[in-house]
Amino acid sequence: MSGGFLTEEHQMFRAALRKMLEKEAYPFIEEWELHREVPRKFWKTLGENGFLCPMVSESYGGLGLDFGYSMILGEELERVGAGPASGIVLHSDIVVPYIEQYGTEEQKRKWLPKSVSGEYISAIAMTEPGAGSDLAGIRTTARKEGDYYILNGEKTFITNGINADYVIVVCKTDTAANPAHRGISLIVVENGTPGFKRGKKLNKIGMHSSDTGELIFEEARVPVANLLGEEGKGFYYLMDKLQQERLLVAIEVQIEAEEMFRLTRDYVKSRKAFNQAIADFQNTQFKLAEMATEIDIGRNYINNLVAKHIAGEKIVKEVSMAKWWISEMAKRVAADCLQLHGGYGYMEEYEIARRYRDIPVAAIYAGTTEIMKGIIAKEILR
Template sequence: MERGLYTPDHEDFRASVRKFVEREIVPHRQKWEEQRLVDRQVWQVAARQGIIGLGVPEEYGGGGESDIRFRSVVMEELAAVGAASVQLGFSLTEDIAMPYFLELGNEEQKQRWLPGLAAGELISAIAMTEPDAGSDLQGMRTTAVREGDHWLLNGTKTFITNGIQADLVIVAARTEPSAGSRGISLFVVERNTPGFDRGRKLEKIGLHGQDTAELFFRDARVPAANLLGEPGSGLRHLMRCLPRERLAIAMSAQAAAEAAFGWTLEYVRERTAFGRPIATFQNTAFALAEMRTELDVSQAFIDRAMLALNANQLTVEDAAKAKWWATELQQRITDRGLQLHGGYGYMAEYPIAQAFLDGRVQSIYGGTTEIMKEIISRPLIRPS
C-alpha cells in the first residue's frame, strides 16, 4: 500500500541518511554494543551530514526544519540495520530534550546551548525518573533551593538515557514542596557542575550500546540562569512536551517492527523444510498476512499523528494511543518473527534476536502502556 507520506525532498534526504548509516553506523555498531557506549564523534559526523540538529533554527546553526517526517526517515534507516542504541541516543536529544530548549529557552540560553547541540558537540539528556517515582511525576523527591545566584539541587535520578555522555541534563526538581504539581521547576545541569555526579552505567537486557545511568545531585550548584522556563511550571512544561516524545517513541517502534518483519519475510522465503520454503506453509503465510495487516493499519494512524504534530494539532490522547499501540505491536511482531526463525531466532548474530531484547523497554519508558491507557480513558469516562 502506498503511504503517500513522503515528498521527493524526504526521499532525497533518505538517500543521504542511508549512505551515512552504511558508512558511519554499520561498521561500528557491534563494537559499540560490546563497549556499552556509542562513540561521541558519531553525533558530530551526523550533524555535519545534516542528520541531527534538523529542528534547530538556522540562526543557531541548525537545519531550520521542523517537519517531523525527516526524523521518521532517520528512524527507519537506523531500524533497518538494527541500530536501536544509536537511534535512542539521537532521539533523546532530537525528539525529547530539544523541544524544551526550543520552546522554553530564553535568548541567552539558546545562544549558549543550541549551536553546540546542532553541531553534535553537546549531548543532552532529560532526568525525570527517580528510584521511588517512575511514571508518577508528582511523586518526585529531588529538590532545588534558591541560594543567591544559584539553586542547590539534591536528589537522585535513574534510568537516564545518555546519562553517561550528556553535557546538558534537563532536571525536574521540586522548588516549592508545599505547592504540589505547581511546585516543580526545570533546570539545565551542565557537565562540570559542582555536586553533580554520575553513578554506574546500568546493565540492561538490551540496548547495550546506549548509555543509561544513575545521576546524583548533592548540593549541586546550578546557576540561576540555568532555570528553564517559568519557576513552578515544570510539570506543565513536561505535559506540553510529552506528546512529541511519545509520538517519537511510537515512530521508532513502528520502524523497528517493520524492520523485524522484513528480516522475517526474507528468512522464511529462503529457509526450507520438508523440501519447500517455510513461507509456503499455511501457518507461516497466515502469520505473515496478520503481521502485514497490523503494520499497515498501525502505520496509517502514526502517519496521521505525524501530520497532526506538524500542524500543532496532535492531542495528548492521540499521542498516547500511538505510543501504547506501536510499542506493543513492536513486541508482537518481533516475537512472531523470532518464532518463525526457529532456533536461529535465538542466536545473537541474527538481528531478530537483538531486536527482541532491544524493543522490550519501548512499552515502559516515556510512560508505560498502563499509563497511556489511563490518559486515553480519562476523557471517555468523564461526565459530559
C-alpha cells in the first residue's frame, strides 16, 4: 500500500532497490546476523547504486530527492530485516541530515560525499550508561583548549558505534548552564582521534546484524573545526531532527508488522492440524482479522504523516502517536504471529523467530513509549 504522494519515479526507485536487495541482501541476512554486522561491501553497493542518503543535495554527491525516497529505502531494507535497516537508515536519514543542515561548507565537503557513496559509516552518540531519555542529564563533557575540544565520557547502545568513521557526539560544553540543556553541543569525532576508543560490541537479544557498541572518550582531542553548528544549540538541533527520526522508526515497525502478518497468513494456510488447515479455525480467522485491521490503520496513518512531513508541516504530536502506537501494535502482532506458528515459531529456522526477537526494542529506542505519551500530553495541553 502506498500513499498518493508516491509518484511513478518513486515506484521505479523502489523496483530498482528491491531488485538489488534480492541479489545482494536477502541471500545473506542469516550470515550477517551470525557475524553481528552488515559488511562494508554492502554499504558501498548501496552507495554505488544511488540508494544511500537520497535527500542529500547534488552538490555533495546526492540526488536531492524528497523524503518519500527515504521512506522507500527504510521500507525495503526493513523487509530484509530490522538489523540491516536500523544502521543504514540511521546513517542515511538521521545522522547525515545533521551534517547537511548544520555543518559548515568545509564539513559538508569533508563528510557528505563519502557518506553518500557508502565509503563512510556514521553514528550519533546520545545515550550514556546513566542517561537515556534524559538528554539534559548527559555527563560527557568537552572543554576548549586552544584549537581543540577535550572530550571525556562514555556512550552506550550506539548504533554503528563499532564501525562508524565519524560520530556526532552529544556533549556538554557548558556544565554550568541553567537550564542544563542550554549547555549541550554537537561535536563530530572521527575515527583515529587520539583518546577516542571503542568499547565492546553489545550482545543484544535481537537485531543481531545491527552493529551496536560502546564509545569511550578519555581526553580525546577533537579539532574545534568539528563543532557542528553553534555551541549550546545541540539540544535544539536534536529536538528539530527527532520528528524525522521517530517517523522513520514508525515506518520500520509498520513494515515489521506487515511482514510478520504475511509470513503468518501463508503459514496458517499451509499448516494442518486435526485434518484441516490452521486457517480454517475460527480463532485463527479472528486473530488474522484483528491484526489486519490494526496493520491497515497503522499504514494509513503513516502514509498521512509522510505526506505532511514532505510538505514541511510540524507534526511532533502525530509522529509521537505513530511511534508509540505502531511500536506497541507490532509487539502485539509479533506475539500473535508466533503463537499461530506454534512450536515452529520458536525455531530459529523460521523467519518469524528473528522478527519476534527484533521488534521489542522499537518501543525503547528513539524515545520510549512512555516518553512519546508525555510529548503527546504536553501537545494536547499546550
